[in-house]
Amino acid sequence: MASSSLPFSSIHLQFVSPNKSLSKSATTSTSRRVVVPRIKASVSEKPYVPAPAVSVSDNGEAKLPVKKIPGNYGVPLVGPLKDRLDYFYNQGRDEFFKSKIQKYHSTVFRTNMPPGPFISQNSKVVALLDGKSFPVLFDVSKVEKKDLFTGTYMPSTDLTGGYRILSYLDPSEPKHARLKQLMFFLLKSRRDQVIPEFQASYSELFETLEKELGEKGKSSFPTANDQAGFNFLCRAFFGTNPRDTKLGTDGPSLISKWVLFQLGPVLSLGLPKYVEELLIHTFPLPPALVKKDYQRLYEFFYESSGSFQDEAEKMGISREEACHNLLFATCFNSFGGMKIFFPNMLKWIGRAGVKLHTELATEIRSAIRSNGGKLTMAAMEQMPLMKSVVYEALRIEPPVPLQYGKAKKDFLIESHDAVFKVKEGEMLFGFQPFATKDPKIFERSQEFVADRFIGDDGEKLLKHVLWSNGPETQQSTLGNKQCAGKDFVVLMSRLLVVELFRRYDSFDIEVGKSALGAAVTVTSLKRASF
Secondary structure, eight states, rough: GGGGGSSOOBBBOOOOOHHHHHHHOOOOTTTOOOOOOOOOOOOOOOOOOOOOOOOOOTOOOOEEEEOOOOOOOOSTTHHHHHHHHHIISSSOHHHHHHHHHHHHHHSSEEOOOOOOOOOOOOEEEEEEOTTTTTGGGTTTTTTTOTTTTSSSSSSOOGGGTOOOOGGGTTTTTTHOOOHHHHHHHHHHHHHHGGGHHHHHHHHHHHHHHHHHHHHOOOOOHHHHHHHHHHHHHHHHHSSGGGGSSTTTTTTHHHHHHHHHHHHHGGGOOOHHHHIIIIIISSSSGGGGGGGGHHHHHHHHHHHHHHHHHHHHHHHHOOHHHHHHHHHIIIIIIIIHHHHHHHHHHHHHHHOOOOHHHHHHHHHHHHHHHHTTTTHHHHHHHTOOHHHHHHHHHHHSSSSEEEEEEEEESEEEEOOSEEEEOOOTTOEEEEEEETTTTTTTTOOOOOSOTTTOOHHHHHHHHHGOBBBBBTTTOOOTTTTOOOTTTHHHHHHHHHHHHHHHHHHHEEEEEEEOOOOOSSEEEEEEEEEOOO
8 A cells, every 4th residue: 555655756667669779889980981781670669658657666666557447438428327327227336347357457546426316416436446546545645435324315314303423424524523523422331231241132033933943844033033133232232222212113114215315326226227217316305204213212212321422521522413323323323334244244154055054153161161161352352263254254355345535646556467647536435345355365365265264374364354444454534434333343253253153063045035134044954062
């Protein structure tokens, strides 16, 4: 990344024509004759072609060539619409990006990103699709993050109580630090409740799976996970069980509808193409349609988060704004992450087969036994395979695949093959799965390698795990946009794997498609036998 901040100055390699050199040396006084042997070329002399500009490191060494960013945006209106149809239907997301990489012979190129007309005013982006160029999106000295959480459009603030939520704030905005500090306070003050409340909520999930397997022969993991995840978050963060309130068990369904109104423009629901285009991709859904649902969620959080509202007031944040931010952090960020990532992780572990399952069960149970039969943070640190499995799941299928940033100034971006000039105001976009499956960084990059991050060499690769809007080796701070709950998400994910293999030797699944996360159906659970 150091070379990405190079100035625009570059050098041009110039070559002197041999003919010119020869004619100059042959020009002598008429009083003196010099015989010069005639040289015949075996091939025709090629015209001079200037070498491409190259970037220069601090010590003056020539590095990668500076190139113009390839690609184009097409005819206004038509280009964005064509790219949207290709992205969702004609090619699909991954093939959309792969085809452009092949077309332009570059992992950095210009394209349009959905939703385009008539939801986003400007769909033009510079795509960064490799592990070397992608991290510039985390550098807040180069890119601005204001109102870019969902990409080239921003959902109406009517969906968040009229407030711009923390996720949409740039670190340069005064409220960013205060609101992020509130999130840090929430996580720190309730850290002792995480393990016991997770165990309680997910014990109920496993009981539900076993019951449905006995009755139907299969069970939907996402359905059970949604309820368990929401209950866990509310109990761990606020000490409130939703079932004991007016909200009851409605939380997950209310959240799913509310999230659809925000992310609909960049989702595919599996509806017929033109129905889906008109319904969610062309015009924003009216926030009024979920106003009552959101109000129910707000009232629950307002009643449950009094102590955190008190703390917010000390920080200069109103109780109302604090509550809307706590709701968003819990329901959109945390619950949304669990809704997407937990089924995806279960999919990869399930597909890995019995050998991995046995190794995980052995390691997890042994570590717990050596810690007096109790699950603790110290016990989990003695589970290197389990930890690696979680990181590998976060690498191969990160829960938030799309990242954006707007260039604050002119600067250079470096891929593996070239350096590109980016102008101030240009929108940069990164598709994280291509960055974290970069074959020039990861061996067997397309495969789920359970032990990839074990040992010193494995730990060195963690800097390329980027799911949290930053490298796994860095910490979230008030001055960056890295996920405030980075460590919390990793802990939750580890707890799921631990609790699963404390109870079961192995499991079988079927996997389908879903708008958010994998549609995982559990078809068997083999109870612990050792």
